Amino acid sequence: xxxxxxxxxxxxxxxxxxxxxxxxxxxxxxxxxxxxxxxxxxxxxxxxxxxxxxxxxxxxxxxxxxxxxxxxxxxxxxxxxxxxxxxxxxxxxxxxxxxxxxxxxxxxxxxxxxxxxxxxxxxxxxxxxxxxxxxxxxxxxxxxxxxxxxxxxxxxxxxxxxxxxxxxxxxxxxxxxxxxxxxxxxxxxxxxxxxxxxxxxxxxxxxxxxxxxxxxxxxxxxxxxxxxxxxxxxxxxxxxxxxxxxxxxxxxxxxxxxxxxxxxxxxxxxxxxxxxxxxxxxxxxxxxxxxxxxxxxxxxxxxxxxxxxxxx
Amino acid sequence: xxxxxxxxxxxxxxxxxxxxxxxxxxxxxxxxxxxxxxxxxxxxxxxxxxxxxxxxxxxxxxxxxxxxxxxxxxxxxxxxxxxxxxxxxxxxxxxxxxxxxxxxxxxxxxxxxxxxxxxxxxxxxxxxxxxxxxxxxxxxxxxxxxxxxxxxxxxxxxxxxxxxxxxxxxxxxxxxxxxxxxxxxxxxxxxxxxxxxxxxxxxxxxxxxxxxxxxxxxxxxxxxxxxxxxxxxxxxxxxxxxxxxxxxxxxxxxxxxxxxxxxxxxxxxxxxxxxxxxxxxxxxxxxxxxxxxxxxxxxxxxxxxxxxxxxxxxxxxxxxxxxxxxxxxxxxxxxxxxxxxxxxxxxxxxxxxxxxxxxxxxxxxxxxxxxxxxxxxxxxxxxxxxxxxxxxxxxxxxxxxxxxxxxxxxxxxxxxxxxxxxxxxxxxxxxxxxxxxxxxxxxxxxxxxxxxxxxxxxxxxxx
Numbered sequence: 001x002x003x004x005x006x007x008x009x010x011x012x013x014x015x016x017x018x019x020x021x022x023x024x025x026x027x028x029x030x031x032x033x034x035x036x037x038x039x040x041x042x043x044x045x046x047x048x049x050x051x052x053x054x055x056x057x058x059x060x061x062x063x064x065x066x067x068x069x070x071x072x073x074x075x076x077x078x079x080x081x082x083x084x085x086x087x088x089x090x091x092x093x094x095x096x097x098x099x100x101x102x103x104x105x106x107x108x109x110x111x112x113x114x115x116x117x118x119x120x121x122x123x124x125x126x127x128x129x130x131x132x133x134x135x136x137x138x139x140x141x142x143x144x145x146x147x148x149x150x151x152x153x154x155x156x157x158x159x160x161x162x163x164x165x166x167x168x169x170x171x172x173x174x175x176x177x178x179x180x181x182x183x184x185x186x187x188x189x190x191x192x193x194x195x196x197x198x199x200x201x202x203x204x205x206x207x208x209x210x211x212x213x214x215x216x217x218x219x220x221x222x223x224x225x226x227x228x229x230x231x232x233x234x235x236x237x238x239x240x241x242x243x244x245x246x247x248x249x250x251x252x253x254x255x256x257x258x259x260x261x262x263x264x265x266x267x268x269x270x271x272x273x274x275x276x277x278x279x280x281x282x283x284x285x286x287x288x289x290x291x292x293x294x295x296x297x298x299x300x301x302x303x304x305x306x307x308x309x310x311x312x
Numbered sequence: 313x314x315x316x317x318x319x320x321x322x323x324x325x326x327x328x329x330x331x332x333x334x335x336x337x338x339x340x341x342x343x344x345x346x347x348x349x350x351x352x353x354x355x356x357x358x359x360x361x362x363x364x365x366x367x368x369x370x371x372x373x374x375x376x377x378x379x380x381x382x383x384x385x386x387x388x389x390x391x392x393x394x395x396x397x398x399x400x401x402x403x404x405x406x407x408x409x410x411x412x413x414x415x416x417x418x419x420x421x422x423x424x425x426x427x428x429x430x431x432x433x434x435x436x437x438x439x440x441x442x443x444x445x446x447x448x449x450x451x452x453x454x455x456x457x458x459x460x461x462x463x464x465x466x467x468x469x470x471x472x473x474x475x476x477x478x479x480x481x482x483x484x485x486x487x488x489x490x491x492x493x494x495x496x497x498x499x500x501x502x503x504x505x506x507x508x509x510x511x512x513x514x515x516x517x518x519x520x521x522x523x524x525x526x527x528x529x530x531x532x533x534x535x536x537x538x539x540x541x542x543x544x545x546x547x548x549x550x551x552x553x554x555x556x557x558x559x560x561x562x563x564x565x566x567x568x569x570x571x572x573x574x575x576x577x578x579x580x581x582x583x584x585x586x587x588x589x590x591x592x593x594x595x596x597x598x599x600x601x602x603x604x605x606x607x608x609x610x611x612x613x614x615x616x617x618x619x620x621x622x623x624x625x626x627x628x629x630x631x632x633x634x635x636x637x638x639x640x641x642x643x644x645x646x647x648x649x650x651x652x653x654x655x656x657x658x659x660x661x662x663x664x665x666x667x668x669x670x671x672x673x674x675x676x677x678x679x680x681x682x683x684x685x686x687x688x689x690x691x692x693x694x695x696x697x698x699x700x701x702x703x704x705x706x707x708x709x710x711x712x713x714x715x716x717x718x719x720x721x722x723x724x725x726x727x728x729x730x731x732x733x734x735x736x737x738x739x740x741x742x743x744x745x746x747x748x749x750x751x752x753x754x755x756x757x758x759x760x761x762x763x764x765x766x767x768x769x770x771x772x773x774x775x
Contacts (some may be wrong), residue, residue: 034557059445079741146606165599252546253599254749269417271733272441 052279057272061146069279080280082255083263089171089243090259094178095234099227106189120190127184131243138177139164139248164249167256174244174257192226193219224303228238232295239288260284373669374405376678377661379433379481380415384408386626387689397679398735404672406560423447426666430673434662437548437736438728439478444730444774448477449665451677458699465656466698468725478660479680481689484621485654485719486556487690489628492637494537494616506585506646513539513595516616525594530597532594539595541609542619544586545744546615551736552655553619554743555726557582559653560646565727565735570768574739575754575761583746583753590747599748619643622716626694629710642719653766654723658698696720730774731767738763749754 052069054062073080083088109120126134141148142163152162161169200218209217242261245251251258260280268277327736381571383389391408409429411418423442434442442448442700452657454476467485470476495502498516503509516539517525524530525539543549559566559588563578573579589596597615610618611634628638643652663673679685689695696703703717722731742760745751 022485057445059442059447162599167599250546252744254744266737269414269420271737272420 005170006091018256019212038093048281049280052282054275054278056204056275056278057271058268058274059272062275065275069276070136070283072276073134073279073283079255079258079263083258083260086258087239087241087260090178091235091238092220093172094238094241095231098178098234098238099181100184102185102230103189103223103227105182105186106193109186109190110193120187123183124187126180127187132247134177134180135244135247138173138180138244141151142173142177164257165253167254170249170253170256174241177244178238178241185234188230189223189226192223196222221304222306225305228295228299228303232292235295236288239284335607372403372405373672374407375431375669375672376407376409376429377431377433377676378409378411378419378429379659379661380411380484381433381659382410383481384410387693387695390686392688393676393679396682396684401672401675404676415555418453428664428667430664430667430669431661431677432664433481434478434660435548436478436480436483436660437732438467439660439662440728440730441542441732443472443477444771446665448662449674451476451479451541451663453674454681455676461699461719462681463656463698463700463723465702465720465723465725466658466696468658468728470698470727471661478662479677481659481661481680482623482693482695483656483658483698483720484623484696485656485716485723486553486619486643486671487654487715487719488617488641488643489610489620489624490618490639490641491610491613491616491634494613494636494637496637503644505644505648505650506534509540509644510589510593510595513589513617514593514629515539517595518676530594532598535594535597537614537616538597538609540589541596541615541617545747546740548736548740550743551726551739552621552657554583554586554747555653555739556643556653556723557586559655559724560643560651561585565739565764566768570766570772572761572765574742574764575757580753580757583743583757587747587753601764617641622696622713623694625712625716627708629712630694633672640715641713651722652719654719656720656723656725658696662681729768729771731771734767734770735764738767 022276051062053064053066055065055068056062075219105123109116109123113119142150144150144160144165145164147163149163153160163169163173196219200222201214201242204214204218240261241259242265245257245262246265251262261284264277264280264284267280373502377383377389380422384391390406390408398404415433419428428447434448439448454630459476462470463483464482465485469483470478470480490502494516500512500515500715503512505722509773511526514526516537517529517535518537518698519525520534520536521529521531522536525532533636543553545554555565558574558579561578561582563573563576563582565574566572586596590598606612607662609615611632613636628634643654645652661677663670663677667673680697682688683699683702686697686699687705688708689697690702694710696713698719700720703713703720706713707717710712738760742753746753746756
């Protein structure tokens, strides 16, 4: 017993040395990430926060102006609110449409069919295509006179709008275009679909459930975590819509596609108002943060996790 | 040896302090251009530089020029400097780099990071902005005869507060390219006043049922052919084009005392008239009713008279010759005997005030003003390079240049303000809302006037 007691401090010391050595190696291995995080994330984030309280023209030293940028944005900048409206409009339609489109596509891609891998690859391709190239492609498709979309509409005897040159149709055009990228989301849904246990469908079939009942009572509930994930990522991504508007319309016609990040970019680089742009960036961050927190709060009501049975 | 274990709390404290410290350090401008470093020789730009000073040490310095344009392709700048400049300046080598993509973004971030090259291209409208913020060095030692040879409007773009900060590599004035086949088919004469532009324009504007804009039952929402178009209303080209109508009507952005006049009657009338071309006379297609095919509205023979700049002569006469008969028409003045005041503007080469080789940079910035370069640039680029005597030499080869050169004489540069970005943004917004949008010109220009007033107050406060 006594010998055991005498042995204890030695063991603790040895363990402590080992832990210390392991910790050092641990820090060594994660040092590149920490360095990258500090240089490319934390410092820019902190800097942009500080810059949002300055008049910073990029080529001269920042000048402290307190909350002026934030006050001006809400009280003296009509385009700020317009850009926010344009973006919210885009998010409101493009995110649900994108999720429904991706979910539907993933159901189709989950069917056992010869050559399915080819189809999956084809539908995923737009997700890895350059945004600028895609924008140029859609400019052609949306051309009122020789674009493929209006050609089809005319051949069906339907109204062929001016799309990108008509203020009433420009935002819907971008929403239609956003469906082009559903392949990326569909792949996530596909992975989710393939994780739904077959036994649930088999049990339902034995109980006499038809296809719709199986879809509504098994597939949808089991997919709610994936829907939730895509909803959050979709809202975050859509609030940052930029490339399409930058390349295709520059915010026009008549500011109909002046999305938030495009306006932010214009303030920062065209007008050399980087402090103002930083303030806009932080407002966007807060909007997205609030929406994300709300979604997490609401998730308890509709997102179903297998392990959540206990809660019920 | 101290082997103190760094626990998580310690680490977070150190990392946090480091992060905040580095962030604070990052807030300090890296290369504050207002405190521009002196050149190695300690030479300020106010004295005539000695280009071969570096050569005395036996080492040639390489002066790099950044520009968004393919200057080697269209003006052969490297070939020119190797042939005409480097032999006379053995201490200086020249290198041109074209910067693709968003020039403004790349330029400003490079300026902020202190990585601009010795020479860079500057859009003339931005020169006061950059110069007031200490980015450009004064170009000295220029032969006064050369300076006096520049069109006044082009020289205006090179100068800020009476000093030269850039040399013109290309400038432009405005005129119309006209589809003469369509004009002759309609049996009309080219307009010489604003009223004629409307009356002739209505004869040239036809809907899909064949009715002219002057006829009852004409449908402006189904245009087959329109008479007129100019650049409007977003982008700097819009400020360039639209301001000329305000000037031609006796208005301006602000007066000599910097009192804002953009919402005064002459400017409001001019914008109202332009708006009427779309909404009342229908000769300028509103957005959505007519859009270019792959070849554009004018080349696609959808629009008869299209306002353009001298740069377009390269397309018209060389690289993209129209398949129809065309000509250049002077932009008509408001009334007979009056003058259309064209906007004049182009690109300059400026020397980096915070560069490493300021004397050599200044010397290398000067050649674009020389006889040889002006002629070469004008010949290869089909551009107006700024000097009157040289531009006139090109008339025998490119007679269509004549109207652009006449416009250079009566033209003027856009506001020479260090707050120009805010001014042009306010103007474009107002033009867009009033001309293509539904806002009353007076209301839109009142908004612009307030923003421009704020910009001018900021400019005054920074001096």
